[in-house]
Amino acid sequence: MACLHDxxxxxxxxxxxxxxxxxxxxxxxxxxxxxxxxxxxxxxxAWEHRLNTSGxxxxxxxxxxxxxxxxxxxxxxxxxxxxxxxxxxGTSPSKMRAFINRDGIDFSDAQSMQAIQEWDLxxxxxxxxxxxxxxxxxxxxxxxxxxxxxxxxxxxxxxxYIGLKGEATQLKRDVVATIVYxxxxxxxxxxxxxxTGGGFSHVE
Amino acid sequence: MVLEATMICIDxxxxxxxxxxxxxxxxxxxxxxxxxxxxxxQSNPENTVGxxxxxxxxxxxxxxxxxxxxxxxxxxxxxxxxxxMNLAAGIQVAQLALKHRxxxxxxxxxxxxxxxxxxxxxxxxxxxxxxxxxxxxxxxIVNFGEDDEEKTEKLESLLAAVxxxxxxxxxxxxxxxxxxxxxxxxxxxxxxxxxxxxxxAAAAAAAAAGGVSGYDFGxxxxxxxxLALALRVSMEEERARQEAAAKKAxxxxxxxxxxxxxxxxxxxxxxxxxxxRASASTSEAENKTTxxxxxxxxxxxxxxxxxxxxxxxxxxxxxxxxxxxxxxxxxLALALQLSVADSTKDQASQSEVLADQSxxxxxxxxxxxxxxxxxxIKDLLASMQNKSEKKNDDKSSNEEKK
Numbered sequence: 001m002a003c004l005h006d007x008x009x010x011x012x013x014x015x016x017x018x019x020x021x022x023x024x025x026x027x028x029x030x031x032x033x034x035x036x037x038x039x040x041x042x043x044x045x046a047w048e049h050r051l052n053t054s055g056x057x058x059x060x061x062x063x064x065x066x067x068x069x070x071x072x073x074x075x076x077x078x079x080x081x082x083x084x085x086x087x088x089x090g091t092s093p094s095k096m097r098a099f100i101n102r103d104g105i106d107f108s109d110a111q112s113m114q115a116i117q118e119w120d121l122x123x124x125x126x127x128x129x130x131x132x133x134x135x136x137x138x139x140x141x142x143x144x145x146x147x148x149x150x151x152x153x154x155x156x157x158x159x160x161y162i163g164l165k166g167e168a169t170q171l172k173r174d175v176v177a178t179i180v181y182x183x184x185x186x187x188x189x190x191x192x193x194x195x196t197g198g199g200f201s202h203v204e
Numbered sequence: 205m206v207l208e209a210t211m212i213c214i215d216x217x218x219x220x221x222x223x224x225x226x227x228x229x230x231x232x233x234x235x236x237x238x239x240x241x242x243x244x245x246q247s248n249p250e251n252t253v254g255x256x257x258x259x260x261x262x263x264x265x266x267x268x269x270x271x272x273x274x275x276x277x278x279x280x281x282x283x284x285x286x287x288x289m290n291l292a293a294g295i296q297v298a299q300l301a302l303k304h305r306x307x308x309x310x311x312x313x314x315x316x317x318x319x320x321x322x323x324x325x326x327x328x329x330x331x332x333x334x335x336x337x338x339x340x341x342x343x344x345i346v347n348f349g350e351d352d353e354e355k356t357e358k359l360e361s362l363l364a365a366v367x368x369x370x371x372x373x374x375x376x377x378x379x380x381x382x383x384x385x386x387x388x389x390x391x392x393x394x395x396x397x398x399x400x401x402x403x404x405a406a407a408a409a410a411a412a413a414g415g416v417s418g419y420d421f422g423x424x425x426x427x428x429x430x431l432a433l434a435l436r437v438s439m440e441e442e443r444a445r446q447e448a449a450a451k452k453a454x455x456x457x458x459x460x461x462x463x464x465x466x467x468x469x470x471x472x473x474x475x476x477x478x479x480x481r482a483s484a485s486t487s488e489a490e491n492k493t494t495x496x497x498x499x500x501x502x503x504x505x506x507x508x509x510x511x512x513x514x515x516x517x518x519x520x521x522x523x524x525x526x527x528x529x530x531x532x533x534x535x536l537a538l539a540l541q542l543s544v545a546d547s548t549k550d551q552a553s554q555s556e557v558l559a560d561q562s563x564x565x566x567x568x569x570x571x572x573x574x575x576x577x578x579x580x581i582k583d584l585l586a587s588m589q590n591k592s593e594k595k596n597d598d599k600s601s602n603e604e605k606k
Contacts, residue, residue: 032338032339033338036369037368037369061334061338064334064338066338103308104308106303106339107339108303
């Protein structure tokens with residue numbers, strides 16, 4: 001496990017830093033222009049397995065290197081940095097653009113919108129490169145959309161691993177969790193203050 | 205039960221005037237569209253469907269994706285046939301309409317009815333197909349109407365470009381005895397990618413296979429359960445009411461008054477249940493009108509029967525008529541009954557009321573525009589007073605005689 005930090009790895013465990021994948025809502029992860037539906041979920045795994053290229057990976061359609069990955073979280077997170085492990089032979093993505101807290105972005109939206117941050121990626125076969133974020137902008141992230149517009153010349157774009165480093169808060173964003181629709185009002189559901197005691201006004 | 209937003213692209217070009225699909229290609233297409241909309245909204249209540257036309261003056265969206273079936277059916281009226289179909293533009297506009305759907309969680313699907321020849325290049329269609337696939341939009345193509353190899357080849361290549369995991373389909377419908385909608389019912393366009401199909405589609409398929417015969421009222425209970433229920437209910441009510449009417453007729457010939465009251469109350473209570481059941485189904489208005497018409501027919505028949513059997517009971521016929529006509533309001537019926545009973549008991553009651561002069565003058569004073577001091581009114585009152593005096597004299601003389 002090569003951690004090219006400028007310190008020795010024995011003191012800390014790198015994998016615990018990259019544990020934000022545990023807070024991803026995997027069921028709702030989706031990707032556009034993936035060759036096989038559902039393979040996008042395979043790129044979110046533990047740090048130890050990032051170089052494991054034998055299993056499933058995310059691949060774009062033939063002749064089209066663009067990829068769009070939508071990642072919702074189970075609670076708001078702060079993202080410090082992102083790591084991408086791409087494929088060999090020019091199938092690694094060369095650029096990455098991120099959008100925060102936007103639902104339902106498709107390719108035309110992604111191309112026309114201003115991203116919150118953009119990075120130029122390098123081929124990261126050893127999985128040691130990480131791309132830092134402008135932390136102040138990534139403070140309360142409910143979902144993040146990553147757009148990979150281009151690759152290093154391959155026919156398709158392959159991604160084996162997407163790692164996120166940061167902290168998870170316990171807060172949730174704007175979730176209207178329990179809505180009860182009433183067809184007819186049920187008085188027992190609507191106890192007034194007068195009935196339960198307290199309150200100053202009442203109707204004679 | 206996939207949550208889906210669908211855009212249906214209709215071909216209303218000149219080629220749709222042809223009658224090789226009965227009654228005309230355009231009409232067959234419209235029926236198929238209605239059926240599809242129903243199936244989609246039934247399989248998941250949050251599904252939305254939109255419609256656009258590809259020919260005419262140009263590609264135009266008639267309805268943006270909505271779950272309101274009425275809107276969709278309404279917009280299909282008054283569509284004109286003409287112009288040339290623009291398949292590429294139609295699909296692109298449909299994609300745009302789907303992009304702006306309100307619920308982003310819905311899957312996107314386009315259903316295209318390709319009836320006229322396709323004038324676009326194969327390459328262009330493939331490019332469009334790839335764009336749809338990239339944005340994960342599924343495409344269903346209904347190839348009907350004009351039949352040439354080039355068209356079929358182009359549409360097949362379009363499907364190959366779009367198809368992702370068998371979510372897109374193409375159906376070729378040749379002209380023939382079967383209606384376009386019947387052929388479509390058994391295809392994956394209706395049954396939704398082999399999920400087992402919605403109940404609607406499966407039942408409709410069974411109905412189509414079995415033909416129209418064999419149903420009680422000539423209406424398939426599966427295709428239109430509400431209409432079938434309404435017909436069945438009104439049949440039962442008609443039978444029950446006729447029994448009640450027959451019973452009443454038998455009773456009327458033997459007794460009056462009390463029986464009539466009971467009969468009318470019975471009929472009114474029956475009517476209450478009738479109206480309750482009618483309100484449960486959506487064709488309430490139909491039920492009521494048929495009931496009223498049946499009531500009138502029965503009234504006539506009853507009147508005829510009675511007048512032929514017993515001319516002496518003419519008075520009762522009138523009473524029956526009144527009670528029958530007023531069964532909608534049981535209180536009114538009761539009131540009428542009482543008033544009729546009263547009048548039979550004391551025929552002179554009305555004239556006695558008039559004879560009470562003070563009461564009459566009070567009544568007249570309460571009437572607007574009547575001046576008690578008006579000489580004509582005074583004369584009238586005086587004449588009535590004389591009449592009542594005469595009657596009283598007669599009565600007293602009769603009593604004396606007795």
